[in-house]
């Protein structure tokens with residue numbers, strides 16, 4: 001199986017369209033989504049509808065659940081909370097119902113999809129340090145777990161002896177008897193100081209994974225945020241990649 005894994009789209013239609021176009025250009029037939037379709041950006045309906053059309057499996061992110069009151073928005077910072085309230089007022093009921101129906105995790109073949117962390121997806125914990133990644137491996141049986149949430153692409157493995165480390169090459173091979181946690185980065189709001197959209201390609205035939213970065217029309221996404229009356233800092237950060 002060859003598949004694209006996308007996530008943290010955050011209502012950024014320009015970024016999502018660029019990523020979908022790139023996936024199609026590579027003739028990849030399956031797409032999975034690790035959540036956060038909405039929040040921050042100006043096109044929640046279009047992003048939900050395009051994701052539902054293109055993705056074969058989608059799990060919920062904390063912003064998706066906050067938009068439908070399944071996660072407490074009071075845990076969000078003020079700007080994120082304001083964007084959630086805007087999203088609630090500007091998203092069709094049928095699309096909000098789709099967000100409400102998303103599950104916290106799902107397995108496709110030997111792949112686990114979850115937004116934040118495999119141990120307790122509902123806690124929305126962030127994985128940054130090696131210790132934080134190491135702690136998670138015993139909680140799932142699949143060979144590869146794809147995550148998002150931090151908006152920072154990264155990859156960690158654990159071998160049969162429990163040795164855990166980050167992978168720094170890209171692309172990288174999947175080695176027998178190792179398990180992997182891959183953060184695919186963010187389509188619509190990257191935070192690793194690289195403003196290009198990020199997603200991952202899983203190649204189960206050649207046993208490899210690659211993180212892809214793509215330029216997209218950032219000025220248009222920024223203008224839409226400003227025109228929508230969303231906080232301007234959300235437009236500024238798209239260009240900064242943080």
Ligand SMILES: [Fe+2]
Pocket residue numbers: 008010036061063149150151
């Ligand atoms: Fe996110």
